[in-house]
Every structure is written in structure tokens, then in C-alpha cells.
Amino acid sequence: RKETAAYLYELAAQSAAKKLDTRGFIKEFKTYLPLVIKAEELTGPAASKIFLGGLPEDVRRQVNLSMNIDPRVRSTFNKVELIIAESERIVIGNENMALFSLDSYKGSALDRIVNRTVSKRNEAIADEKPGLAKP
Incomplete structure (x- = not known):
């Protein structure tokens, strides 16, 4: 019981x-x-x-x-x-x-969000002005 x-x-x-x-x-x-x-x-x-x-x-x-x-x-x-x-x-x-918390393989969740946002921004810039894209 x-x-x-x-x-x-x-x-x-x-x-x-x-x-x-x-x-x-x-x-x-x-x-x-x-x-x-x-x-x-x-x-x-x-x-x-x-x-x-x-x-x-x-x-x-x-x-x-x-x-x-x-x-x-x-x-x-x-x-x-x-x-x-x-x-x-x-x-x-x-x-x-x-x-x-930091994970040696993936980094923190916050880092992943920031990196995804930055890479999307860079892609958008590259689409608009190919010469100004960050490497």
C-alpha cells in the first residue's frame, strides 16, 4: 500500500x-x-x-x-x-x-544562441554586399 x-x-x-x-x-x-x-x-x-x-x-x-x-x-x-x-x-x-553550464563539446546554450545569431547576421550581410562579409 x-x-x-x-x-x-x-x-x-x-x-x-x-x-x-x-x-x-x-x-x-x-x-x-x-x-x-x-x-x-x-x-x-x-x-x-x-x-x-x-x-x-x-x-x-x-x-x-x-x-x-x-x-x-x-x-x-x-x-x-x-x-x-x-x-x-x-x-x-x-x-x-x-x-x-559550459560543455566542452558544445559550449553553453547561450553561446550557441549567440553564435547562431551572429552567423545569420553575417549571412545576411554577405547576401547584401558580398565584399563586406566577415571571414
Whole structure:
């Protein structure tokens, strides 16, 4: 049954073992968490610890830094929804940054756009005045 805490533990274990992608883990966890809490299977702090355990180390570190999570303070872990939302924001941000990071083979996405624009401009100039085209 997916409405049990055991299912959330299993999701976290699969994510930690990289058998489940981070976005899929967050989506699934977010979907079933209210059902598990409604069934009184899990408290907020326990849910937070399970969730954080399923995140990749770099994302977990970013969440800890941005939310200033202190494992000794129980009230922080009651904010499961905030922790999940922050994780989602970080994962999406990381994916977007990866699009613009330099890639040794292709260059960044921004570079490709600029180069395409420049080459189109050069072609247009060459069509108009063949002697003025840039080499």
C-alpha cells in the first residue's frame, strides 16, 4: 500500500541508491505524504528526515543552507512542505543551471544562441554586399 510510511522509506531508499531520479522522488513523496500523515503513520519531523535522506547529498546540503535546518530543533522538521518545496526549487534551479553550464563539446546554450545569431547576421550581410562579409 502506498499510504504507508514504509512506502515513503522505500522511495527514499530507491532515490538514495539512484534507482529513482530526484524529481520523480520529490513528486511521488509529495503525492503520498498527506495520505500517510492523514493515516497517522508519520509525524512531520520523521517525514522530513525520511525525505532529506532520499535527496542527493548536494541537494540536501543546499536545502540545509537555504533553510538553516538544525537537526536538534524539532520545530524545523515540522515544516515538511517547506522543505519539499525548497528541494523542488533547488532541483529545478540546478537543472536550469546545467543548461547554461559550459560543455566542452558544445559550449553553453547561450553561446550557441549567440553564435547562431551572429552567423545569420553575417549571412545576411554577405547576401547584401558580398565584399563586406566577415571571414
